[in-house]
Amino acid sequence: MTKKLKRVLIKYSSLFLLFLLNLADSSCKQNEPAYVYQCQDGFIEFQNITTLKFIENLTLNDSLATLVIQSEEQLDKYFLNTRGKFDFSKNTVLAGRYRAANEDAILKQTIKSFCEYNVLYYDIQMKSGMLPSQIKVPFFALIPKIPDNATVQFHVHY
Known part of the structure; x- marks a missing residue:
């Protein structure tokens, strides 16, 4: 050769x-699985969602109700006219509603990851309102797609 x-x-x-x-x-x-979120301890960047307003089909027996939405079907169950607003192959929607005693509002939101425990910690800091009135304060965040087995802990405080 x-x-x-x-x-x-x-x-x-x-x-x-x-x-x-x-x-x-x-x-x-x-x-x-094609998850976008690669776990790193610390704060996670997220987008506030202003297009969602009212959560439907959610019983609020306690002062706090929360949702981790991973698909269009789940989103359609709780919100009207939302088809195609979010890409669930790349994103997860965190949502909730807090029943406040006054006309309270959200002051600050943060999301922090603890990889060792497969947990995201969604912290919602409220500010007290002046008018005594029962109000349901919704909160929403769009984050990178997380695995279905990830745990999200919601914490609302003043």
């Missing part, structure tokens, strides 16, 4: 091997 023929065979064998490795790698990735 000539040197030129050996180099051509080595070159094409290498390319074929790379093709097979790439094919095997891409087939494995298709079986893995």
